[in-house]
Amino acid sequence: MNEAERVGWLCSYVPEEVIMAAGLLPVRVSGGGGTVGTADAYLYPNVCPFVKSVMALGLNGQTKDMSGLVFTRSCDGMRRLYDVWKAYVPTRFVYMLEVPKNRDGAAVAYFATQLRRFATVLGQEFGREITDRSLNQAIEAANQARRLMQGMYQTQRTIPLPFSGSEVFQLGLEGMGMAKDAFVKKLKEYRLPTANQTSGKGKDGKARILVMGNVVDRPDLFNLIENGGADVVAADLCTAMRHFDYLVEEDAEEPYLALARGYLNRPGCARMTGVEERLADMMKLAKDYAVDGVVYTSVKFCDQHLSDAPYFAEKLKEAGIPILFLENDYTWSTIGQLKTRVEAFIEMLDAGRR
């Protein structure tokens, strides 16, 4: 088995387990908040800057160390990125994985067929057979990492926080680019507070903030909030809790079905149907993590998140939870302007809690 062979994935709905079961290393590919470079020549200007920065990586040859790349129908921009990538960035293995937008039994069954097909094509390309046994082992390994990350998230319910929100966020990001056993080893090095310690109550004077939105893969916003005197206690992002806060059934007789069920029924991205389910997930997070306010951020030109934001803001307001909406350009180049708004928001939260 050649562990150095890396296969990139672009959306958190790509089950890493299938790639792992082929003896390959799944790694998240992100533009890292980088600029779009020459991608504007290939993609329409009003496409999300995340998509364009990924294209820029490909054009600049920064993905050459990867043997393959897996796309999904995450959104209009992402599915067209697949088209453009395939046409202009020579890559050994490029795959479009179909991920349903519904979550019901029919969608789960259909997704399972797509995962099986993906496994077959991937296995054929790399000359490795993916068995139910190897897939179940991969599920177990991925779950182990998820459980440990969930343990980290649990600690964020305590007051004061044992780890900063930015630290937990960075840890999760790091885990998306390394082998699961190495990630598990790293997570185990953290000494989590005991159950007694995690039941602490009372205010430590800091506002507790839920960050939510789409792709954030730099700590700028977290740092801004923390430097402004508040804590990020939860992050409903595909680069944070949404990626880890669920489990896939282990030792399943039909592991593809188990994967499909696990991935489609986890806390959803705005791409999935069910605005009301997503709203309920958000309200639950706000309650579980004793949130004082929400910072909702979206990269520019993301139809899914930009459309949800005003409706969620209305509902949060009705629930008495203040919200700050921040549109970002993925490179966080406007961080100076955002600083003023974030600080004002924290001040407002502090004033409300006095």
Add this chain to the structure above:
Amino acid sequence: MLKYFYEQMKQTVEEKLQQKPNAWLMYIGQLASTLLKAYDKDAKVVWTTYYSFPMELLAAFDVVPFDFEISCNLLTGPDPKSCVDIMTKSEARGYSVDICSFQRLALGCHFLDYFPKADLFLTTSHFCDGKTKTNQILAQYYGKEAVMLDVPNELSKESVAYVSGQLQNIAKKLEEVSGQKLDYDRLRECVRASNRARAAYGRLAEVQKSKPFPWDGFRVCNLSIIGNMFSGSPFQERLYQKLTEECQQRLAEGRVSPEDFRVLWLAWVPVQPTNINDILRQNKVSIVMSELARVYWDEIDEKKPFEGMALRCLKNPYVGTIEQRLSGVLQLAEEYDVNGAIHFSSTACRHANAAVRVIGDALEKKGIPLLELDGDMSDQRCYSPDRTKSLLETFVGLMASRK
């Protein structure tokens, strides 16, 4: 406001039809009547997407299909300024100017209480993210169920079964809303009507290949988007027959515009008033076909109507990878013997615009230049007549140099 607008539209059309009947007026009149029916107190109103939902299924029930995008954007042509004012109502509530103007206008109409009631919200995952999201949000505001027909990006027996199964579930929802059991004989008749209309449209598409082009290219585009609302009704076949007869008559009488260049139109058309048609006419350019007007689907098997409707969705050029769209574009470019292609890139139409370079490069290999014409379908604030004029005239020059 919208209801009054449809009433005026219907009345004007009826008056004109009495003076000089023609197919286009028939079409506009039928559209206005359908939209007006949605305001009837006893109507069962199903909000849907005329241009992508398999309308044959709705035609099998006594429900009124109402498209929140089309309905309000009809207003953009006669009154673009008011539409901007309506859009600002949604923008003021936080809806970003970066989302599609069709969605902002629809949300604005909702906030101003212009829309009829809704009994069910039905849409499809194709063509775009914005529409499916607005469908869900509007359903929340109305306190009604939102159902999305999830159309995957790949064609296989599994995806056909997946879409077909969803359509069967949607039929059950329609039974609940309408209070009627699905009558399979009626559904089969709707499918037959749709197949007949498909054949009639094929004849119209053949006549459109004539040189010079015997019709109005913008109307071809319009019909390819809104005309789908009549799929499953006998009206659609009558409409296409009448349009074909009129084209043949124009050709026979030599009542056609002079034509130096033939152009294939890609993506959507602006519904707001623009100078595009005038500039094209001045330069003797005909829009001879729209990529959305291609008959891309097979006849629906009346013995397997759900599967047939699923296939129609899955074969849509805006589903699947760019190859599915591109093959249709190249086919039309050849069949209609075009000198160039124009892609109207409406600002937020990411599903259409994002990979347009792939299409441009493929057309260029065939020696066909592509103009990517930026603008907005309905937001007057994002349309520049001067820039459009400059781009179109330069493009005409390019086509001339290659002729």
